[in-house]
Every structure is written in structure tokens, then in C-alpha cells.
Amino acid sequence: MSSTGENIKSITGKLPQGVKLVAVSKFNPPERILDAYAAGQRAFGESRVQELLTKFDVLPSDIEWHFIGHLQTNKVKQIVGRVSMIESVDSEKLLAFIDKESAARGVVTDVLLQLHVAAEETKFGFLPAELETLMATEPWLRYPNVRLRGIMGMATNTDDQARIRADFRTIRSCFDELDIRYPQLTAFNTVSMGMSGDWPVAVDEGSTSVRIGSAIFGARMYADK
Ligand SMILES: *Cc1c(COP(=O)(O)O)cnc(C)c1O
Numbered sequence: 001m002s003s004t005g006e007n008i009k010s011i012t013g014k015l016p017q018g019v020k021l022v023a024v025s026k027f028n029p030p031e032r033i034l035d036a037y038a039a040g041q042r043a044f045g046e047s048r049v050q051e052l053l054t055k056f057d058v059l060p061s062d063i064e065w066h067f068i069g070h071l072q073t074n075k076v077k078q079i080v081g082r083v084s085m086i087e088s089v090d091s092e093k094l095l096a097f098i099d100k101e102s103a104a105r106g107v108v109t110d111v112l113l114q115l116h117v118a119a120e121e122t123k124f125g126f127l128p129a130e131l132e133t134l135m136a137t138e139p140w141l142r143y144p145n146v147r148l149r150g151i152m153g154m155a156t157n158t159d160d161q162a163r164i165r166a167d168f169r170t171i172r173s174c175f176d177e178l179d180i181r182y183p184q185l186t187a188f189n190t191v192s193m194g195m196s197g198d199w200p201v202a203v204d205e206g207s208t209s210v211r212i213g214s215a216i217f218g219a220r221m222y223a224d225k
Pocket of ligand 1: 024026047068069195196211213214215
């Protein structure tokens with residue numbers, strides 16, 4: 001088996017039952033994705049629209065693509081109907097565009113709302129209070145062609161383990177509060193958190209879906225941000 005396949009097996013062997021692995025394949029060529037596919041992996045994460053579309057066209061159709069990067073509204077049209085989930089919804093405007101394009105295609109698009117809890121200024125997402133404000137307006141009534149599946153977040157990029165754990169705890173508790181407050185959201189069941197360097201802590205704090213790139217495919221040649 002390829003080293004990519006071995007990494008997949010090693011990580012899935014450690015994940016508790018019910019925690020999903022999204023293999024973040026950005027910057028890696030289709031051949032590497034096929035190595036992961038051969039090991040049984042089906043869910044892949046990409047952060048750039050053009051890169052996702054190029055791979056979509058040449059790779060098996062039973063791959064489940066997750067969009068995880070900052071998404072510009074003018075590119076929504078290109079990925080709706082192709083991706084199984086958009087994990088990085090960071091504004092109501094984006095939600096409205098996804099709804100409109102989904103309606104035009106006759107699909108319902110699964111989305112996660114991205115929560116910003118990390119210390120970095122550069123990370124996108126709703127602040128917890130902004131997310132609460134949006135949810136109080138019951139956006140699912142206005143946007144029936146998106147299905148709110150849960151929350152995505154990132155911990156602060158730091159060596160401070162206590163800070164990382166606290167960030168994941170904040171993300172999970174924000175999810176729990178919304179889940180309790182809006183029982184009508186019957187598919188609201190996903191907490192996407194945890195990357196190569198911090199996923200065991202994220203799982204410990206209640207992640208249901210981890211997004212792991214470099215620990216599977218090796219270090220990327222280019223930084224994403
Ligand atoms: C790149 C990326 C990941 C994966 O990061 P690794 O450290 O390589 O595991 C996860 N989530 C998002 C949003 C990313 O952009």
C-alpha cells in the first residue's frame with residue numbers, strides 16, 4: 001500500500017466510531033488522491049474552486065467533495081451540484097447565494113457555518129455572537145435550498161495546548177447550544193474541527209468530522225494563506 005494509504009489506515013484506525021475523516025487534498029495531484037481512494041477514502045476537502053473543478057472532472061464520481069476554503073459569491077455557481085458539502089459558510093450573503101444557485105439547479109446543498117474562535121485576525125467566520133444573531137432570524141425559512149448541517153471551526157495556530165483545547169470546547173459548546181435551541185434543524189449534527197496537528201484534541205472535545213491534509217499527504221509545497 002502507498003504511504004498515503006497507510007496514513008489513511010493509521011488515522012481511521014484511531015478515530016472513534018462515528019467520527020468522519022475528510023482528507024484535505026489541496027495542492028496534491030489526482031494521483032495522490034487515487035492512492036487515498038484505493039485505501040477506501042471517499043471524502044476529500046479542497047479549498048480552491050478551480051482546483052476542485054479540475055480534480056472533479058478526472059476523478060471517480062463517487063468521491064464526496066467538501067469545500068473548505070473561503071468562497072467568493074461569484075464562484076458559488078461553479079461548485080453547487082458538484083460538492084456534497086460547503087463547510088466554510090462565513091456570511092449570510094454567501095448563504096443566500098448558495099440557496100439561490102441550489103434552487104436554480106434543483107438541489108439542496110449541505111452547509112456548515114464557519115465559526116471564528118481562533119486568535120488570528122486572518123481566519124474567516126462568524127463570531128459566536130454573530131452566529132447566534134443570524135440563527136435567531138431563522139435563516140432556514142429564507143433559504144430552503146440549503147440544509148444547515150452544523151458548524152466548522154479552527155483552533156488558534158499555537159503550541160499552547162490549553163488554548164487549542166479551549167477553542168475546540170468553545171466551538172463544540174456553540175454547536176450544542178444551537179442544537180438544543182433549534183430542534184427543528186433535524187440534520188444539524190456535524191462539528192467539523194481538527195487538522196493534522198490538533199485532531200486528537202478536537203476529537204476529545206467532541207468533533208464529529210476531522211479535516212486532515214499534511215498528516216496524510218505529507219507537507220504541502222505552498223502555504224494556503
Ligand atoms: C488546509 C486545511 C486543513 C488541513 O490542514 P492540515 O494541517 O494539512 O491537516 C483543514 N482545514 C482547512 C480549512 C484547511 O484550509
